[in-house]
Amino acid sequence: MTKKEIQKLAKEHGTPLVIVDHDEIRANYAMFRKYLPRVQCYFAVKANAEPAIVKTLYKEGASFDVASLPEFMLVYDNIKKLSPKAQQDFIWDKIIYANPTKPKETLLALDKYKPLVTYDNVTELHKIKKYAPHAGVVLRLAVSNTGSQCELSNKFGCDPGEAVDLILAAFRMGLVVEGLSFHVGSQCTNFENFVQAFNTAAAVMKESKTRGHELKILDIGGGFPAPYNKHVKPFPELARVINAEIERLFPKDIQILAEPGRFLVATSATSVARVIGKAIRNGKRCYYIDDSVYHTFSGIIFDHCQYPLQSFKAGKKEVCAVFGQTCDGLDVISQSDLLPNLEVDDLVYAENIGAYGSASATYFNGFPPAKVLHVNQ
Numbered sequence: 001m002t003k004k005e006i007q008k009l010a011k012e013h014g015t016p017l018v019i020v021d022h023d024e025i026r027a028n029y030a031m032f033r034k035y036l037p038r039v040q041c042y043f044a045v046k047a048n049a050e051p052a053i054v055k056t057l058y059k060e061g062a063s064f065d066v067a068s069l070p071e072f073m074l075v076y077d078n079i080k081k082l083s084p085k086a087q088q089d090f091i092w093d094k095i096i097y098a099n100p101t102k103p104k105e106t107l108l109a110l111d112k113y114k115p116l117v118t119y120d121n122v123t124e125l126h127k128i129k130k131y132a133p134h135a136g137v138v139l140r141l142a143v144s145n146t147g148s149q150c151e152l153s154n155k156f157g158c159d160p161g162e163a164v165d166l167i168l169a170a171f172r173m174g175l176v177v178e179g180l181s182f183h184v185g186s187q188c189t190n191f192e193n194f195v196q197a198f199n200t201a202a203a204v205m206k207e208s209k210t211r212g213h214e215l216k217i218l219d220i221g222g223g224f225p226a227p228y229n230k231h232v233k234p235f236p237e238l239a240r241v242i243n244a245e246i247e248r249l250f251p252k253d254i255q256i257l258a259e260p261g262r263f264l265v266a267t268s269a270t271s272v273a274r275v276i277g278k279a280i281r282n283g284k285r286c287y288y289i290d291d292s293v294y295h296t297f298s299g300i301i302f303d304h305c306q307y308p309l310q311s312f313k314a315g316k317k318e319v320c321a322v323f324g325q326t327c328d329g330l331d332v333i334s335q336s337d338l339l340p341n342l343e344v345d346d347l348v349y350a351e352n353i354g355a356y357g358s359a360s361a362t363y364f365n366g367f368p369p370a371k372v373l374h375v376n377q
């Protein structure tokens, strides 16, 4: 979107505003499919759970990774609306429940859909057996997260050395292990993590086969980096690494799926906020805007992300601090943004804020989340 278009929409709809461009989502999805043709794409809904995004991606042919019962129902209900004739067997093809730890109530509610769910320990297996015996299971492996913006392996995934025992345990209980999954950490710019994870998964699959259980699915998780800055290597480079490992390590008939979240939606959204106050503190110009880290900018806290602010105004830029609208001292959007001298009611905007931003916005301080506007739907 051009600066002019952003400005026009902000004037029309007011601030705080988040503009989601569905052309961008479709382009990211097409790029993923083009460079990873063997990989089925399950959008990780938690990155941005706007129903309009689920609909757009479903129409493009995507499947979905859900992390909770409400996310499962969001996807399920939209698929039913868009494809009323979809049969039960669409579930595995379209939805994976990839949160390894599930409350028993969720398992009970999911069982009738015969879902595909992940696990990484024996306690979870017993729960699945008891409350969702019709589920298919996928074992999540812990893999290297080195250099990723958000690590996941300290919370999820079994030690690869325990993997085969966990596969055998599932089969002994009468559950069927369909495959393996891993996640190299979110915004993974160190492609070596993927290489190591593929090698670990291939070794586990091989041993599982010699123990009598051939697995059919390899779920390579998320982590595909968004182009937040010029240091992120282009996606085709990562795709080349991934394709080479798949080719080298896995049989042709294995089904490969991925769960990109950030990659599909990060670049789709631009947020626009209004300057509501200004001050000089310790010699530095400070702006207060009508959004916050408890709202659209939540990724600063939860996602270790920065979103440089830009202005529609010309003029010499100087280093300034930008604070959110809430009464909390933690609510700092930036200590060092570069902006021209702004006045109250001037607008600022941030790009690439479509992943893990609005998704974790709250009502803190009584301020509701920013209005979300979908364009090019």
Ligand SMILES: *Cc1c(COP(=O)(O)O)cnc(C)c1O
Residues within 6 Å of the ligand: 044, 046, 047, 065, 098, 099, 183, 185, 186, 187, 221, 222, 223, 224, 259, 260, 261, 262, 263
């Ligand atoms: C969060 C998550 C994803 C998406 O990760 P991105 O880094 O946004 O691609 C995929 N799979 C699982 C299991 C997740 O928890």
